[in-house]
Each structure stands twice: as structure tokens, then as C-alpha cells.
């Protein structure tokens with residue numbers, strides 16, 4: 001089972017904070033907790049978001065994730081595409097990393113950073129992603145930051161770049177929640193657009209089993225089922241948990257109940273292998 005969307009480090013985004021106290025701990029501590037969670041939930045591979053605006057010698061913000069990965073087999077980094085960087089030297093370093101095969105994807109923090117997908121500063125990242133055959137993942141939907149601007153995080157903005165960059169694969173993280181039908185339309189229309197099911201519900205184990213939590217998960221399950229049906233592409237939906245914002249096992253159970261059983265193999269394994277060319 002593959003989890004394509006977790007956090008092993010704090011993303012360092014404006015107005016966001018650390019996401020979770022664990023992410024302030026040492027790489028060894030994070031790795032130990034992650035290993036335990038992965039083992040319990042039956043996750044073999046987990047892809048983790050990098051840090052925005054890291055050092056010059058860490059152009060995709062993946063250094064700490066790589067350190068954690070030394071102690072957590074199956075963990076691989078996703079680089080952050082920083083639209084505030086436009087210099088050739090930066091892109092030279094980014095290209096070297098992509099060519100080395102160390103990053104499995106690029107992540108664009110729409111909304112948190114005030115750049116729409118079609119902003120010219122993202123273009124070079126799409127070209128490199130297409131060249132080195134890694135997907136570009138977009139934060140879409142609600143944000144955790146009062147400083148974010150929602151209009152940049154609407155899934156419809158991804159239609160624009162999906163058309164202009166047909167050789168690049170794009171992922172709508174969080175299925176664009178609450179704009180899940182809009183996200184489904186973008187998937188239906190564009191062969192190169194996918195969605196991850198991460199972060200739709202956050203909280204500890206108790207939050208998932210509480211009365212309020214069960215009501216929320218059942219509404220989300222309907223939204224997932226509707227999106228899969230509407231898009232007519234169950235082969236475009238990929239599992240992610242957004243751990244540690246939710247326990248891996250609680251989240252896996254929620255998605256298992258939400259996704260029709262005939263699509264479990266696709267969502268929990270096969271689609272990720274296709275998308276990331278594993």
C-alpha cells in the first residue's frame with residue numbers, strides 16, 4: 001500500500017506553523033514514529049512534502065526528508081517548486097536533482113503562495129517535471145493559513161496548465177475539497193490530471209470515531225464516490241493520508257470505506273505506480 005502524501009518536516013509556509021508537534025523533533029524521532037505508523041497501517045511506500053524556502057544548497061527543500069529517510073525505509077521526498085525563485089542558478093540545481101531521480105514529484109503550494117498554476121514562474125518547473133517524468137502536485141482547496149488566498153487554490157486553475165502542458169502529469173491534492181465536483185470535472189476533461197485523497201479529514205483516532213467525525217467521514221465518502229463517478233476515471237484517484245495530521249490507520253480505514261471495493265487496488269496501489277512510474 002502506497003501513501004503518496006505525508007509530511008515528515010514542517011512546510012515552512014506563511015501563517016502555517018509546524019503542522020504537528022512531531023515535525024519539530026529530530027529526524028531519528030520522526031523516522032521512528034513514521035516507521036511504526038507505516039508498519040501498523042501496512043504502508044510500504046510514503047512520499048513526503050518538502051520545505052518551502054530552504055537554503056540555496058537545498059533548492060527543493062528535501063534535505064531533512066532525506067535524513068529522515070535514512071532511518072525510514074520506503075520514505076521518499078517530494079520537492080517544493082518555489083515560484084518566488086526565477087534565477088538560472090536555482091533551476092540548474094533543481095534540474096540536477098530531478099536528473100538524479102531523488103525526488104518523486106514536485107509540489108506547488110497554491111493558495112499559501114499567491115501564485116496561480118498558470119503563473120509564468122511555475123512554467124520552468126512544469127517543463128522540467130515533464131522532461132524528468134515526475135508529476136507536479138498542487139495543493140488545492142481549503143488552506144490551513146489565514147494568510148493564504150483561496151482563489152489560487154481552486155482546482156479550475158489546474159485546467160489551464162493541464163491543457164498547456166500535455167506532457168506533464170498534475171495532481172489535485174485533497175481532491176480540491178470542498179470543490180470536489182469541480183476537481184472531478186478537471187479530471188474528467190484532462191487525461192493528465194489526477195487527484196489524491198489526502199487531508200480530507202484531520203484529527204486523532206478519537207476524532208474519526210466520534211459522532212461528529214462519523215458524520216463528517218460519511219459526507220466525505222459521498223463526495224469521493226460522486227467525484228469518482230462523475231470523472232469516469234477511477235484510475236486517476238490515488239491514496240494519501242496527510243499524516244501526521246491524521247493517524248495512518250484511521251485514515252486508511254476511512255478511505256477504504258469511502259472508495260467502492262472494486263477500486264481499492266487502483267486507489268491504494270496501482271494508480272500510484274502508474275502516476276509515479278514506480
Ligand SMILES: [Zn+2]
Pocket residue numbers: 005006007049198199242
Ligand atoms: Zn499535505
